[in-house]
Amino acid sequence: MAKPSSKSKKSTFSSSTDSTSPDNLAQEEDHPATATITVTAVEIPELTEQEISDRLHLERKVERAFFEAGKALAQLRDRRLYRSTHRTFEEYCRDRFGYTHRRVNYLIAGSVVFDNIVTGTNCSQNEEVDKTGTNCSQNGEVDETGTNCSQNEEVDKTRPNLSRILPTNEGQVRPLAKLEPQQQVKVWQRAVQEAGGKVPSARIVTDVVQKIMERTRIPNTYQTGEVCQILVKDNPELRGKGGCWGIISQVNDFSCTVKLWDGEYTVGLQYLKSYNYLPAECEQMQLISDRITRLRQNENLEEAGRAVLKYLGELKRPYLIQVEQKLLSLIELECEMEG
The missing domain is CATH 2.30.30 (SH3 type barrels.)
Structure with missing residues (x-):
C-alpha cells in the first residue's frame, strides 16, 4: 500500500471572483477562513534612491542655518519627499524636526527674504564679489565702502560694508516679509546702519519697517462693525x-x-x-458672528459643528439661506441639550 505523502499541499487562491463554482461556494461556506477577499489598494510611488539621498541631504540643511532650512523645507514640500513616511507635510515636519506649521512657514518665507537681500546687495554669504562688476573697482578690487570706486580712488576702510552684513536668524527678516523685494533690501541696509554696521536685532528691523509704513501709510478708513x-x-x-x-x-x-x-x-x-455692505447688512452679519462665537466657545461643540461654523465663516453674502439657518439652530440646540 502506498505511503501517504508527509508534505502538506499549499492552498491556491484565485484573485478573481467571477468564475466561482457552486462547489467552491459550498466549500467557502464550510471553511470561511479560506474565502477570497479582493481589496483595491491605492499605490503611493516609493522614493527612488536619488530621492532618498536628496531627502537626507535636505534634512541636514533644515537642521543648519535658517535660510538653508527654509529652502530645504520648500523642496521637501514641493517635491513631496515626505510621502514614504507621512501623509501630510505638516505631520512630517512635526515628527521629524519638531516644527509647528507656523514655524515652517516662517522659515520658508525667511529664506525668500534672505535671497532677496543677497540678490539686491550683490553679495553672497561668503562675501564673494559680484561678477557683474557692481561694488568693485576698475581693476577688480573690492570697494570696502560698499559703493563703486574708480581705480585711483582711495578706499575708506573705516566705514562698514553694509552689503556684507546678512541676517543670522529668521526673526530678523520676519518683519520684512510684508514688503516688496526692493523695499526689503533698503530696509535691511537702513537697519544695519542703525545697528552701527552690525547685524541688527529683530526689534531694530521692526522699528525701521514701522517708520517706513508711517511715511507711506494710507489713512485707515475702516469703521468698527464693518x-x-x-x-x-x-x-x-x-x-x-x-x-x-x-x-x-x-x-x-x-x-x-x-x-x-x-x-x-x-x-x-x-x-x-x-465688502461695502449696507449698515443693515452689517448688523445682520454681526448677529451671525455673535452666534458663531458663542458656539465656538461652547465646550460641547463637536467636530462636525466646527466644520459647519467654518463653512459659515466663508460666506460671500450677508445672510443665511434657509438650510444654513436650520443647521446653525440645530447646532445651538444640540449644544444646549448636552450642556
Whole structure:
C-alpha cells in the first residue's frame, strides 16, 4: 500500500471572483477562513534612491542655518519627499524636526527674504564679489565702502560694508516679509546702519519697517462693525483664512482687529478688503458672528459643528439661506441639550 505523502499541499487562491463554482461556494461556506477577499489598494510611488539621498541631504540643511532650512523645507514640500513616511507635510515636519506649521512657514518665507537681500546687495554669504562688476573697482578690487570706486580712488576702510552684513536668524527678516523685494533690501541696509554696521536685532528691523509704513501709510478708513474679507497674499500668519469674512472690532493706525469665525486677529490694512455692505447688512452679519462665537466657545461643540461654523465663516453674502439657518439652530440646540 502506498505511503501517504508527509508534505502538506499549499492552498491556491484565485484573485478573481467571477468564475466561482457552486462547489467552491459550498466549500467557502464550510471553511470561511479560506474565502477570497479582493481589496483595491491605492499605490503611493516609493522614493527612488536619488530621492532618498536628496531627502537626507535636505534634512541636514533644515537642521543648519535658517535660510538653508527654509529652502530645504520648500523642496521637501514641493517635491513631496515626505510621502514614504507621512501623509501630510505638516505631520512630517512635526515628527521629524519638531516644527509647528507656523514655524515652517516662517522659515520658508525667511529664506525668500534672505535671497532677496543677497540678490539686491550683490553679495553672497561668503562675501564673494559680484561678477557683474557692481561694488568693485576698475581693476577688480573690492570697494570696502560698499559703493563703486574708480581705480585711483582711495578706499575708506573705516566705514562698514553694509552689503556684507546678512541676517543670522529668521526673526530678523520676519518683519520684512510684508514688503516688496526692493523695499526689503533698503530696509535691511537702513537697519544695519542703525545697528552701527552690525547685524541688527529683530526689534531694530521692526522699528525701521514701522517708520517706513508711517511715511507711506494710507489713512485707515475702516469703521468698527464693518464687514471685511481676509486677503492672505504672502502673510503666513493668515494661512487658511483666505476668503473668510470678519467683523472689525477695533480700528488701529496701520491695522484692524477683526473677529473671524475662529477668533480675533490683528490684520494689516493690505490684507483687508471691505465688502461695502449696507449698515443693515452689517448688523445682520454681526448677529451671525455673535452666534458663531458663542458656539465656538461652547465646550460641547463637536467636530462636525466646527466644520459647519467654518463653512459659515466663508460666506460671500450677508445672510443665511434657509438650510444654513436650520443647521446653525440645530447646532445651538444640540449644544444646549448636552450642556
